[in-house]
Amino acid sequence: MNLFYFIAFLSIFFSLLVIFSKNPVYSVLYLIVTFFTLTIHYILLNAQFLAIVNFIVYMGAIMVLFLFVLMLLNLNEDSEPMKSNLIKVAGVVAGMCLLVTLVGSFRALGDSDPLILKNPEIGLVKNLGKVLFDEFLLPFEISSILLLSAMVGAVLLAKKDPKKI
Template sequence: MADKTFYFLTFLTLLFALLVVFSKNPVYSVLYLILTIFCLSGHYLLLNAQFLFAVNIIVYAGAIMVLFLFVIMFLNLREDAEPQKSTASKLAAVVAGGMLLVVMVAALRRVDAGSYNPATYNSQIGLVENLGKVFLGTFCCRLNWLRSCS
């Protein structure tokens, strides 16, 4: 069940990301970017990173995308106003991106990324309580230490 959800969300995310890049109207691009970000939030939820799920929706879908939408409405861009690049340079861009993808996949295909350790696994690390402890405990201690050094 979980793996089917993962692959479905992955497919949706990549589809919406492609639509962001290739849709003609900038307003549609922003709307597809919002959908992409909601799909990524679903990925965070699957990974049990609930704090990042909430922050992603609030900060990205709630604040950044509204800012984008506001600027696009403000500038009043029309879809025919954007001059297109020549077909050759578009093709070159897509080929360059595709070759980067091929190189990265070939380099990372055999890499042993490791996996979870069932003995020490803690599924609660993405929750607000634990992240707050790490954020205000460990990281703030280091900041205070840096300040006392200077």
């Protein structure tokens, strides 16, 4: 339990550094460390597959792309565009909405029905695969179609309009 509190402290500490560091590249690097602490949380919950997938997908792929874009733009403290107050207010409102949603969902969840205690082996690859492809097959396939449609949309947006050339 002490280990959990230590790791939880590190997660919160580094995620605060993500927000407060001036240099965007530093922000991304702190975000990578935050994701690493989340991976440790998954391991503590005995969710090996989720841990390693978080490691590969978030730390190894998505964050590389974030870093890639930031390095390509090469943003500095000086060249950072001034944000208008309207955008700042909108950001605060959106953040609060997310907070309310999260708190509401966690309250509804309650800790009387913890999924992890019923079957501590659920996080292993074999058990997770059986659950995903049996009990939750339809949501699983629908979420993969969602990802595919997002990809198609991105390609469509990036493509030049043939009429305008």
